[in-house]
Amino acid sequence: MPRFFHASGSGRFPHTRLRRMRRLFWSRNWMREHHLHTDNLILPVFVHEGKHDEDIPLMPSVKRLCLESLVATAQSAYDVGIHSLMLFPVVPPDAKDEKGSEALNPDNLLCRAIQALRQSVPSMGIICDVALDPYTSHGHDGILKDDDVDNDATVALLAQQALVQAKAGCDVVAPSDMMDGRVGVLRKTLDENGFQHVLILAYSAKYASHLYHPFRHAIGSHKTLKGAKTTYQMDTANLREALREALQDIDEGADMLMVKPGTLYLDVIHALRTHTLAPLAAYHVSGEYAMLRAAAEKGCLIYEDVLLETLLSFRRAGADVIITYGALDAARLLSR
Ligand code: PBG
Secondary structure, eight states, X not given: OOTHHHHTTTTOTTTXXXXXXXXXXXXXXXXOOOOOOGGGEEEEEEEOSSSSOEEOTTSTTOEEEOHHHHHHHHXXXXXXXXXXXXXXXXXXXXGOBTTOGGGGOTTSHHHHHHHHHHHHSTTXXXXXXXXXXXXXXXXXXXXXXXXXXXXXXXXXXXHHHHHXXXXXXXXXXXXXXXXXXXXXXXXXXXXXXXXXXXXXXXXXXXXXXXXXXXXXXXXXXXXXXXXXXXXTSBOTTOSHHHHHXXXXXXXXXXXXXXXXXXXXXXXXXXXXXXXXXXXXXXXXXXXXXXXXXXXHHTTSSOHHHHHHHHHHHHHHHTOSEXXXXXXXXXXXXXXX
């Protein structure tokens, strides 16, 4: 806090009593600095080939949806004011290979899901993750060469993956792979193919976090993933590097930036908000969601209360939008 506030005598007790403004609900509301609205929320959903929904044991209340339920979920999300969702396919093990070839199949599960959504909830914003990990037999985000992900060969495939998603009808491609130079190549490929309007939401600062475990469980990559993702995802100790990533992504044509995970990285959200002008998303990831649910099941806290507190903390740190598995719960709570 700047010193002159005190020097000007503007804050001394007993003339100033900060509790005075907190006494009644409407003056508390006058002072409210940040707000959470359904416009700030993106719902991530898992879709699978099955005919029925499947529980995800590590993520209570989240399911692997069949196509029919996906459409119904999208409709109810839209009706409560959540106008964009992020799609994650659960690819059957026999469709996975070393190169993640299924990602380029224009009739893959993800493309069929996009088309079903487009038909039934036409105005819903559809965001697709660009990375090969749901499709590779080794669970890495790209193709391997000498036991490491080969950057440039992977970027070429990711551009084709994004093109397949754009052709299927998605609105936003969100590269989550952390390869160098991928945003620029995606932008160029999309533009050259008539998809100038498709947005790029760059996972700019994606950390090699241990909080993705429930997600990997949900898409079945936890069993096959060999080694860590530390040669491409960021070191959890770094902040300046996040800014370098963000500035590079903006230069390459990103429309929007993302920080992931969220709660342990509020400083990163704040830094990107302070030092860049791009719209900013925060991803409240699977492990963060699972921790809340698990603590609530034990009676340590009330899920709904801490969910809203968490989402508001992202807004305070500077995030415009939040991707959260609790989006529908939050929407329900906000409408009360
Ligand atoms: C794929 C991807 C991951 C997540 C989103 N996209 C997993 C990973 O990088 O291993 C994690 C999301 C979550 O934990 O909720 N690259």
